[in-house]
Every structure is written in C-alpha cells, then in structure tokens.
Amino acid sequence: MTSTTTSRLTKEIALAFGSDGMLARHIQGYSARDVQVQMAEAVCDAINNxxxxxxxxxxxxGKTFAYLIPALLSGKQVIxxxxxxxxxxxxxYKDLPSLLSMLDISPKVALLKGRNNYLCQDLMEKQLNGCDSLDPKVLDDLLRINQWAGxxxxxDLGxxxxxxxxxxxxxxxxxxxEKCTGKRCDHYEVCFTRKARSRAMDAKVIVVNHHLFFADRVLKETGFAELLxxxxxVVFDEAHLLSDIAVTYFGQQTSTRGLTELLNSIIEIYRKELRDSPQIEALTSRCISQLNDWHQQMFDRDGSDWRQLMGDKDLAACSWGLLKELQSLEALLQSHVGRSEDLDDGLEKLNGFTNKLALFFQCExxxxxxxxxxxxxxxxxxxxxxxxxxxxxKLFDAQTSWVFTSATLQINRDLTLFTKGLGIAKARQLILDSPFDYPNNALLCVPRHLSKVSNQEAAVRELVDIATQAINAAQGRTFILFTSHRMMNACARVLQSRVAYPLLVQGQGSKQSLLKKFRQLGNGVLLGTGAFWEGVDVRGKLLSCVIIDKLPFVSPDDTLYKARADSISREGKDPFSTISLPQAVISLNQGVGRLIRDEKDKGVLILCDNRIVNRPYGQAFLNSLPPMARTRDMGKVVNFLKQIK
Structure with a gap:
C-alpha cells in the first residue's frame, strides 16, 4: 500500500469517527468513544502495514464498527x-447494510455458512418421494419446507x-x-450450497464463521477445492473461541452415525442395481452387525479416554474385528468398481471411514x-x-492483515497466552477497557460462609437460598449460570417451590426460544449452562442479576485436558497455572459479560464460590474482571437490586 493510500485511509477513519463525522450525522445521540477510535486506528495500521x-x-x-469501518474504507477484499x-x-443483515448506507459504497457482500445450514433440493425430493413411510409430524414439516423452498x-434454513x-x-x-453427488445431481444448477459458495468467491466482503474458515484453510492445505x-x-470476532475450534480442524473426528448410514445405503444400492451380487448384501449386513456389537460394548463402558478403553481386551478385539470386516467389504466393492456410480461413491466414503478408524484405534x-x-x-x-x-x-500468512478481537482474551492484563496458543506471538497487542461505569453501576458479591464447592448437597441448598433473596429483590430478571447440567437441574427442582417468578430452564426449548420468552416475560429467571455463558445480549432492566454457581474450571477427567496436562508436566511446568486457570478466567469473564450490556445498565453479579477470595489464584480472576464494586454482604445486594427500577 502506498503512503498516499495509507494517509487517505487514516484521514477517512478520523473523519468517520469525528464529532461531526459520518457516525455523528447518522446515529442519534452518537458521541465519539476514545477506546473505539483507538481500536479503529489500530485496525487501520494493521491493514496499512x-x-x-x-x-x-x-x-x-463498539468493536464491530471499529473494525468494519476501516475494513470497508480500505477497499480491500475482506473476510x-x-x-x-x-x-x-x-x-x-444489520451492521453491514447500515454502514454501507452511511458510507455510500456498495461492494459485493456475501454470507456463507456451513453446508448443513442450506436446504438440499435433492434430499427434499427423495424424502417427498418416500413420504409414505414418514412420521405424520415429520411429513407435515416436510410439506412446510417444500412450500418455503419455492x-x-x-x-438458508436460518x-x-x-x-x-x-x-x-x-x-x-x-x-x-456425505450425501452430495456433485455435478451428477439433477439440481446442480440451482443448488443453494453451490450458489452460496459462488457468491462468496465473487464478493468483496464475506461473512463466515470460524468453523467454515478453518474448514476452508484445511482444504487448501490438502489441495482440494476452495470455498473462500x-x-x-481477515477479522476474527469472538476470537477467544479460535483455539478450541482449531483443535477440531487440525485433528480428526468421525461419527459412527455417518458410517451406519453409509452401510445402509450400500445395501439399498445392491437391492436397486446389483442383485446379481448377493455377497455385497451379506458382507455389508455382517459389518452392520459388528458395528452394532461394538456400539453395545462402547455404551456398556461409557468412558471417554480411548487409550484407557483399549486396555480392555474384549473391547480391543471387537474394535479390530469391526475394522477387519469393513476392510473386507472395501476389498469386495473394489471388485465392482465401474458398475454403479453410487457404489463407487460409497466405496470412496467407506475408504475414508476405514482409514480414520484405523488411525483412531491405533492411537499412536x-x-x-x-x-x-x-x-x-x-x-x-x-x-x-x-x-x-x-x-x-502456517495458516496466518504474511500477505494478509490478520485482526483478532473479543471482549475476553486477557489473563491478568496480558494477552500472551492467546497469542502463543495461535502461533501469533509477534502480533501487536492492545487491551481496551469498557467505557461503562462499572464501579457505580455493578456490584460483585461473593457471599460469606459458603461451603466447599465439592459438597453438592450444601452447594445446592446455599445457592437456592442466595438466589431466592436476589430473585425476590430483583423481581425476577435473573440469569443463573451453571458449570454442570446436574447442578442446574438440582437447583431448578428446589427453586420451583421457592420463588413465584417464572423459571426457564435450559432444555425446555431452544436457546433462542428461551431468550425470547425471557424478554417477553419481563420478570423471568433463566437457568442455563455453557450455551448461555456467551453470545447472549439482554439489555436494560430485563436483566438485573447474574448468579454463577462456581468458577468454571475444566474437568480434570477431560481427555484433551489430561493429554495437555501430561505434556506440560513433561516440560516441567504446572498444568493448573498453564491450562486450567487461564481457561477458567476467560470462561468466567464470558459469564460476567452477560450482566452489563449498555452504558445505562445496572446489576449485580453473585459468585457462589469463595475460592476467588481465599485462594492465591483468585487474584488472577479478580484482576481480569471489570472494576465492579465488591461486597460479601447479601444485605447490600438486596438493597442494590431493589433500587434498580
């Protein structure tokens, strides 16, 4: 980028955020925020350099506008x-159209989701043709979708x-x-997935999600077709999720559901096209039987660590037996190559499954x-x-400007853990605090006399007592966030008879339907686990209190955590301070972030875990939280909540 272009972009950014600039002219009540301008200037520098x-x-x-405006004004191709x-x-649907209208520019913009978000016309046609065997409710929904498809x-199923x-x-x-037949499909020309990808390849600004981005990058690494x-x-919003998502794409996952469906489809192909080869049905049926036996053995054991499970001789024998049967089927189908395009597709997919299973069973x-x-x-x-x-x-190449942003990335005012985890240690680091008045508008309470969190019976009793006081003072308008479904359900059962306000419990409906109901009620109490700790935006007086049952440490039995902990220990480092503590700090910050969503919001955060005040590591949590006023007195909590009108 030339110095002239650099200076033009820098000036345009300054004008856009100025007191009489574009945002001020179009947004009623707009006032420039220093932190937003700082972020926009930093994004501008990253693009320029x-x-x-x-x-x-x-x-x-205001991070969304702080990265969108420089990105759009740069005129560059942006993901x-x-x-x-x-x-x-x-x-x-909201932010980009609004900004493009304000900026009076019209680059091509595309939204691209993972393929399972789009209707497949071929699958719908097949379901309609076989509708006699469908459940009445499924058929009713299928007819509604068919009407919508026109x-x-x-x-986009969204x-x-x-x-x-x-x-x-x-x-x-x-x-x-797995079910796509590509150019051989009768609906190829009008395929929604294909058209969405085509629009993305032609667009100047593309909005995707992290899963799709990594899927695309991994495909490029292996030389297959590109999606983007x-x-x-490239701007990553909600960047705190990247490390966990990257694990999925640089690793491997295999669903036995897909394998089951593939084996059933091979039998269907035999019955329709290859009745002269009964050994296909016989061997495929043997594979299905072996797979069912293996499923039964796995569910009888119910352990998550495969290395430990393979120590069981019976299970190991069953696993290798399954793989041997699948490889035999693969060899049989190989001898029929060219007789059926569908069978050839099935053979290719079966080969993928057997290779993945072999790799997984060997765990080398x-x-x-x-x-x-x-x-x-x-x-x-x-x-x-x-x-x-x-x-x-390897993915974050030097030819691209990479911007990573989130409300929760730092541990103890330091971003190093995030940058090291993604291999971007040389990136410029910037921490911009919220401009909201936390000391006056928010109160953090860790109640006195809490039992150990390991004592669940006492923890349920104490949390219900604390929650009852807070809910009554707040007249509902409360989120209770849990680290486990078990604790959530135990508290829900007791709370139902203790409070007069409507309880909404995760599992009663979808996340969005529960949130919609919470907003409509105006006095609801919502109980949720991980899904409600982030990505939830309830503003104003509808939400006055957030209660968290305990510090969100990862389970020590988690298989990936155990593997990472072993590796860290071999390096002479402490797994708790290197992995557990930082992950818990980020997770707690996400939960805390549900409380104050607007500059006029007021509310109370109650944490029912006294480890934050009586363990040395508690300071790392406190240093990373917004600067809320603090108390251990529930009386002050009740008074604070009663004053929120």
Whole structure:
C-alpha cells in the first residue's frame, strides 16, 4: 500500500469517527468513544502495514464498527469470521447494510455458512418421494419446507420460521457432504450450497464463521477445492473461541452415525442395481452387525479416554474385528468398481471411514488426545492435537492483515497466552477497557460462609437460598449460570417451590426460544449452562442479576485436558497455572459479560464460590474482571437490586 493510500485511509477513519463525522450525522445521540477510535486506528495500521493485531475490546467499546469501518474504507477484499451464527447474521443483515448506507459504497457482500445450514433440493425430493413411510409430524414439516423452498432465494434454513429449529425433519433435508453427488445431481444448477459458495468467491466482503474458515484453510492445505478466496484482510470476532475450534480442524473426528448410514445405503444400492451380487448384501449386513456389537460394548463402558478403553481386551478385539470386516467389504466393492456410480461413491466414503478408524484405534500419536463422545445412539471419535500453534502459524500468512478481537482474551492484563496458543506471538497487542461505569453501576458479591464447592448437597441448598433473596429483590430478571447440567437441574427442582417468578430452564426449548420468552416475560429467571455463558445480549432492566454457581474450571477427567496436562508436566511446568486457570478466567469473564450490556445498565453479579477470595489464584480472576464494586454482604445486594427500577 502506498503512503498516499495509507494517509487517505487514516484521514477517512478520523473523519468517520469525528464529532461531526459520518457516525455523528447518522446515529442519534452518537458521541465519539476514545477506546473505539483507538481500536479503529489500530485496525487501520494493521491493514496499512499487512500486520497482525490482537485486541481485547471490553463490552461497550463498539468493536464491530471499529473494525468494519476501516475494513470497508480500505477497499480491500475482506473476510469477517465470527464464532456464532447469531453474530454472523447480525453483521450481514444489520451492521453491514447500515454502514454501507452511511458510507455510500456498495461492494459485493456475501454470507456463507456451513453446508448443513442450506436446504438440499435433492434430499427434499427423495424424502417427498418416500413420504409414505414418514412420521405424520415429520411429513407435515416436510410439506412446510417444500412450500418455503419455492419462496426462498438462498435456501438458508436460518430463514425458515414455519418449522422448529430442532425439528426431526431438518437433518433429512439439510445439505450434506456425505450425501452430495456433485455435478451428477439433477439440481446442480440451482443448488443453494453451490450458489452460496459462488457468491462468496465473487464478493468483496464475506461473512463466515470460524468453523467454515478453518474448514476452508484445511482444504487448501490438502489441495482440494476452495470455498473462500484468498483475501487481503481477515477479522476474527469472538476470537477467544479460535483455539478450541482449531483443535477440531487440525485433528480428526468421525461419527459412527455417518458410517451406519453409509452401510445402509450400500445395501439399498445392491437391492436397486446389483442383485446379481448377493455377497455385497451379506458382507455389508455382517459389518452392520459388528458395528452394532461394538456400539453395545462402547455404551456398556461409557468412558471417554480411548487409550484407557483399549486396555480392555474384549473391547480391543471387537474394535479390530469391526475394522477387519469393513476392510473386507472395501476389498469386495473394489471388485465392482465401474458398475454403479453410487457404489463407487460409497466405496470412496467407506475408504475414508476405514482409514480414520484405523488411525483412531491405533492411537499412536503421543501429541494428541483420543476421546469418545457419546450421543443418543451413535459415537463421535475425536483425535485432538495437544498444541495447535505450529499448525495455525502456517495458516496466518504474511500477505494478509490478520485482526483478532473479543471482549475476553486477557489473563491478568496480558494477552500472551492467546497469542502463543495461535502461533501469533509477534502480533501487536492492545487491551481496551469498557467505557461503562462499572464501579457505580455493578456490584460483585461473593457471599460469606459458603461451603466447599465439592459438597453438592450444601452447594445446592446455599445457592437456592442466595438466589431466592436476589430473585425476590430483583423481581425476577435473573440469569443463573451453571458449570454442570446436574447442578442446574438440582437447583431448578428446589427453586420451583421457592420463588413465584417464572423459571426457564435450559432444555425446555431452544436457546433462542428461551431468550425470547425471557424478554417477553419481563420478570423471568433463566437457568442455563455453557450455551448461555456467551453470545447472549439482554439489555436494560430485563436483566438485573447474574448468579454463577462456581468458577468454571475444566474437568480434570477431560481427555484433551489430561493429554495437555501430561505434556506440560513433561516440560516441567504446572498444568493448573498453564491450562486450567487461564481457561477458567476467560470462561468466567464470558459469564460476567452477560450482566452489563449498555452504558445505562445496572446489576449485580453473585459468585457462589469463595475460592476467588481465599485462594492465591483468585487474584488472577479478580484482576481480569471489570472494576465492579465488591461486597460479601447479601444485605447490600438486596438493597442494590431493589433500587434498580
């Protein structure tokens, strides 16, 4: 970039955020925030110099406009990646149109989601053709989707309002890589997934999510088709999620659901096209039987650490037996190559499954964790690298300006843990505190006389007593955030008979439906676990109190944590201070961030875990929290809440 262009962009940024600039002219009540201008200038510098920037921008900094305005004014090709669909849609449908109108520019803009967010016309047609066997409710929803399909321009299932987001029909008609037949599909020309990708390749500004971004980068590394163009600027919002998401993409995961569906489809292909080869059905049926036996053994044991599970001789024998049967089927199908395109596709997919299973069963990589996640009927097998920094370092090339931002990145006023974890140690680091008046508008309480958090019976009793006082004082308007479903459900059962305000408990409906109901009620109490700790924005008097049951440390039994802890110990470092503590600080900050969402918001945060005040490591949490007034007196909490009108 020339010095003339650099100076033009810098001047345009200053004008846009000035007291009589673009934002002031278009936004009623706008006043420039120093921290927002600082962030915009830092983003501008990163774009000008093709450098990397990491910014923790506290709630209220206005980080969205602070990165969007420089990115848009630069005229460069920009990818904006978010951690959630909600933010992705807010950016595309609200923030970007608003800013483009203010700036009076009209670059091509595209929204791209993972393929399972789009309707597959081919799958829908197949379901309609076989609708006689469908459950009446599924059929009713399918007909609603068919009607919507004739009206939608993009096939984005997020825009489907006539069917519940948890409807059983959705997995049957959502686009899927495993079931895609590519150019051989009758609907290829009008395919919603293909058209969405085509729009993205042609756009100047593309809004994606972290999962899709990493999927695209990994595909490029392996030489397969690209989903996204190479861009000049990439902005990661909600960047605190990147490290965990990167683990997924630099590792490997295999669902036994996909394998089950593939085996059933091979039998269908035999029955329709290859009836002269009964050995296909016989051997495939043997594989299904062996897979069912293996599933049964796995669910009988219910352990998550694969290395430990493989120590069981019976399970190990069953696992290797399954792999042997699948490899035999693979060899058989190889002898029928060319007789059926569908069978050829099935063989390719089967080869992928057998290779992944072999890699997982062998568990030879000492720098990875091998874990099993149990679903309702199926398993997900994961290989997760202990350290993704080296892999990430290769992705964040020097030809692109990389901007990483979130409200929660620092530990003890330091961003090093985040930058080291992603291999971006040379990036410029910037911490911008929230401009909100936390000392006067927010109160942090760690009540006195709390029992040890390990004593669940006492913890439930104490949390319910504390919550009852706070809920009554706040007239509902409370979130209670838990670190486990077990604790949440135990407290919900007792609270139902203790408070007169409506209780909304995670699991009663989707996250969005519960939040919508909470806002409509105006006096609700919402109980939730991890999903509600972040990405939730309830402003004003609707939410006056947030209660957190305990510090959110990762379970010591977590397979990836154990593998990382072993690796850290071998280096002579302490796993607790290196992994557990930093992760817990970030997670707590996310939960705390639900309370004050606007400069006029007031509220109380109650933490029912006295380790934050009586353990030395508690200071790391306190140093990373906003500067709220503090008390240990529930009487002061009640008075504070009663004054919020």
């Amino acid at each position: 093709k450098s990397d920037l990491v910014v923790e921008a506290g709630t209220g900094v 904006i990646s978010t951690g959630s669909k909600n933010l992705q849609e807010q950016l595309f 009206q939608t321009s993009d096939g 825009g489907l309002t006539s069917v519940s987001e948890n409807a059983d029909v959705l997995p049957l008609i959502a686009s899927s890589r 163009p190479d861009s000049d600027v 990589n000492n720098q990875a964790a091998y874990s099993v996640e149990y679903g309702h009927r199926y398993l997900t097998l994961r290989i997760a690298p202990i350290n993704v920094a080296r892999e990430c370092e």
